[in-house]
Amino acid sequence: MKERLFAAIxxxxxxxxxxxETKTFVIPWKKWVSLAACLVLIGSFxxxxxxxxxxxxxxxxxxxxxxxxxxxxxxxxxxxxxxxxYDVMEESKESSAVETDAEENVLHPxxxxxxxxxxxxxxxxxxxxxxxxxxxxxxxxxxxxxxxxSSQRLNQFCLAMLQAEKSLAVGHELVMEPxxxxxxxxxxxxxxxxxxxxxxEYDPETGNLxxxxxxxxxxxxxxxLEKATFADGYLYLVVLPPExxxxxxxxxxxxxxxxxxxxxxxxxxxxxPCG
Amino acid sequence: MEDxxxxxxxxxxxxQALAETDQKYGTxxxxxxxxxxxxxxxxEECVNDTWLRAWNAMPPQxxxxxxxxxxxxxxxxxxxxxxxxxxxKRGGGQLPLALDELGECIPxxxxxxxxxxxxxxxxxxxxxxxDLPERDCCIFLRRYWYVDSVSDIAKRYHMAEGSVxxxxxRLRKKLQAHLEKEGVAV
Numbered sequence: 001m002k003e004r005l006f007a008a009i010x011x012x013x014x015x016x017x018x019x020x021e022t023k024t025f026v027i028p029w030k031k032w033v034s035l036a037a038c039l040v041l042i043g044s045f046x047x048x049x050x051x052x053x054x055x056x057x058x059x060x061x062x063x064x065x066x067x068x069x070x071x072x073x074x075x076x077x078x079x080x081x082x083x084x085x086y087d088v089m090e091e092s093k094e095s096s097a098v099e100t101d102a103e104e105n106v107l108h109p110x111x112x113x114x115x116x117x118x119x120x121x122x123x124x125x126x127x128x129x130x131x132x133x134x135x136x137x138x139x140x141x142x143x144x145x146x147x148x149x150s151s152q153r154l155n156q157f158c159l160a161m162l163q164a165e166k167s168l169a170v171g172h173e174l175v176m177e178p179x180x181x182x183x184x185x186x187x188x189x190x191x192x193x194x195x196x197x198x199x200x201e202y203d204p205e206t207g208n209l210x211x212x213x214x215x216x217x218x219x220x221x222x223x224x225l226e227k228a229t230f231a232d233g234y235l236y237l238v239v240l241p242p243e244x245x246x247x248x249x250x251x252x253x254x255x256x257x258x259x260x261x262x263x264x265x266x267x268x269x270x271x272x273p274c275g
Numbered sequence: 276m277e278d279x280x281x282x283x284x285x286x287x288x289x290x291q292a293l294a295e296t297d298q299k300y301g302t303x304x305x306x307x308x309x310x311x312x313x314x315x316x317x318x319e320e321c322v323n324d325t326w327l328r329a330w331n332a333m334p335p336q337x338x339x340x341x342x343x344x345x346x347x348x349x350x351x352x353x354x355x356x357x358x359x360x361x362x363x364k365r366g367g368g369q370l371p372l373a374l375d376e377l378g379e380c381i382p383x384x385x386x387x388x389x390x391x392x393x394x395x396x397x398x399x400x401x402x403x404x405x406d407l408p409e410r411d412c413c414i415f416l417r418r419y420w421y422v423d424s425v426s427d428i429a430k431r432y433h434m435a436e437g438s439v440x441x442x443x444x445r446l447r448k449k450l451q452a453h454l455e456k457e458g459v460a461v
Contacts, residue, residue, distance in 0.1 A: 003358065004393070009419045010350050011397035014343035016404055020416035021303075021342060023409060024432075 285333035310422035311353040
């Protein structure tokens with residue numbers, strides 16, 4: 001029977017066979033590098049354009065952006081891309097100061113070295129850091145805009161991880177595909193066991209895939225994802241803080257974050273056994 | 276040389292067609308055969324048989340995708356050779372011959388029915404593959420048409436091996452569900 005099936009597969013269309021021989025797929029990080037280049041362009045534009053559109057002291061306005069709400073001690077504050085964005089903001093402040101102070105209407109082009117650095121930075125590091133921002137009160141939607149929520153990017157997950165009160169989140173552009181979720185988990189979690197043959201269950205009726213990932217080792221000082229389940233359009237994550245940060249009552253340390261999409265809207269909620 | 280020019284050589288019955296085919300598609304066909312047979316000697320024989328089959332098939336055939344046409348011949352010949360080798364191990368070489376001889380006794384109506392069933396099975400698999408996202412379709416065919424290893428597929432598509440395995444697992448389940456839904460017996 002197996003041979004029969006194998007033989008039958010041999011008779012599929014020539015175009016499919018040729019496609020499997022010639023088709024290549026874009027390496028994921030290339031997509032991110034392209035996105036980085038776009039961001040740099042936008043950043044450059046803001047540096048060039050901001051002085052013309054904003055007058056007076058813009059320091060408060062810039063400080064009021066979500067980026068600047070990030071607490072100084074946030075673990076990812078030293079991320080290169082954030083540094084770059086801060087530099088951009090600083091430059092924009094300087095530019096506006098120059099403009100209001102004197103009549104030299106000088107534009108400050110972005111430092112070329114900075115641009116090159118931002119684009120060429122190791123894709124995965126960059127990927128990790130770029131969207132690390134604090135979850136502000138308005139919730140995940142406000143935080144994830146615009147990277148994950150633009151109308152062209154529906155049905156894409158953003159993987160978020162909670163870190164104590166700061167609730168840091170890592171946004172990733174993901175299609176709502178178990179494979180894509182898994183790829184991101186692969187990048188983030190080095191120490192986990194996963195055997196699809198044993199843990200995966202596919203429901204052909206609903207098209208849902210349920211899988212469990214279990215972290216075996218816990219890296220010191222890093223929050224670990226203990227379990228991830230993708231089911232019914234939900235991505236459930238159970239995360240644990242590093243041992244030294246754990247509540248004496250271990251139950252309170254565990255959080256679960258659920259992210260889902262309904263129509264064009266994103267929703268999230270997280271649960272803690274201690275409320 | 277362009278595929279159409281090679282096919283023209285076949286149609287003109289010029290032996291240069293074989294040399295040109297070997298130059299352009301020799302590695303391609305040898306890879307397919309070797310993945311199935313794991314034997315250099317058998318692979319070489321299989322590829323030579325492929326050129327002979329191609330020579331006999333063109334004319335009258337004029338394949339639209341020459342690579343797929345040759346690859347399919349190689350794959351089928353390799354599968355036949357593999358079956359023979361497997362049967363030879365079990366039955367000392369006479370069993371496959373005996374089975375082939377007995378095959379002549381099967382009523383032609385049954386053969387026709389079996390062929391129709393096989394055609395339907397192929398048609399359903401083709402339909403199933405066309406409904407898949409391109410990447411999934413390619414992964415499936417790399418594994419079950421080209422018989423690539425999981426690690427080769429992972430390298431080819433820049434994926435983790437675990438992702439390839441889980442994708443294949445899911446695709447097998449999907450295909451099973453599809454065939455059951457369509458009532459196709461395997």
